[in-house]
């Protein structure tokens with residue numbers, strides 16, 4: 228079956244997003260076919276063909292996987308494997324590619340579940356090394372590793388590393404490279420174009436953008452690498468539900484609209500935060516004064532919806548969060564409704580007590596900036 232899209236490489240990214248993964252139109256059928264709920268498929272005779280058992284394949288996943296692939300590498304033959312969550316996707320790459328005796332380089336400032344992953348990898352006899360994302364510090368521990376795991380911009384510190392440089396060095400040393408692209412989404416950064424072997428993401432965040440489903444994916448060019456990841460999904464059974472997969476595909480149609488607005492809002496927030504005396508440690512890779520701006524603007528087309536900053540202490544940060552009226556206090560990020568939280572409440576991340584991670588939603592910028600300034604004034608007393 229050919230795609231119902233023409234050539235996704237020949238259209239603008241807004242057009243690509245609204246048409247991504249659509250099948251060839253069929254008279255009297257919906258444009259985006261509904262979720263297929265099936266544990267098994269009608270299968271007389273020899274058990275071959277694309278759809279046999281529901282843990283292996285599902286047509287709703289196939290549509291979504293094609294859509295994500297078109298966004299990750301427009302017009303190129305890539306393979307995408309969807310998962311029940313971002314962690315399922317991350318684990319699929321790490322545990323399908325590494326074996327006892329191997330070494331892997333992880334970021335020391337990455338997603339908060341990576342230390343748990345580290346424990347599990349070590350229990351299986353994999354050597355785990357870590358280094359910070361900033362200053363391309365992972366280069367210094369690359370020697371002899373089989374896999375380099377990059378997260379850029381890092382979450383929640385928003386440091387950025389040079390993906391092309393790290394990837395060249397890793398490949399020269401014989402290591403594969405995976406990039407956690409959750410924060411940027413493929414409309415902000417395309418890891419495969421920057422040389423990575425795996426583009427991995429939690430689609431729970433900006434990709435689906437409504438804060439109502441968990442999902443993840445892995446995209447790669449090499450069919451053999453994809454086959455390993457797919458095999459891992461079958462073994463572990465970390466499969467997305469058809470309803471979630473369909474909702475995700477539906478949400479991709481508005482990806483460009485959402486991301487565009489959310490990134491603009493994040494920049495507007497960062498600009499006003501930069502003028503406040505009580506704010507320190509402001510980070511947004513899209514702010515020209517940010518230490519990451521130079522490298523970020525070379526490899527990113529959009530800088531994400533997350534802004535981080537530090538208020539003087541825990542009490543100040545809590546008063547600020549309580550004072551916000553248009554922003555929900557919640558973890559996670561990337562949704563159309565703005566959220567913010569004091570990251571230190573979780574423990575784990577090495578951040579100051581007053582550290583705020585703010586995820587800009589799709590509200591009107593004036594409303595959002597007004598709410599932020601009022602809450603800052605109130606918190607300052």
Ligand SMILES: *Cc1c(COP(=O)(O)O)cnc(C)c1O
Nearest residue numbers: 312313314338382409429431442
């Ligand atoms: C949320 C997140 C994950 C984990 O994704 P889940 O969908 O919650 O499993 C991984 N990496 C990053 C950068 C994230 O923000």
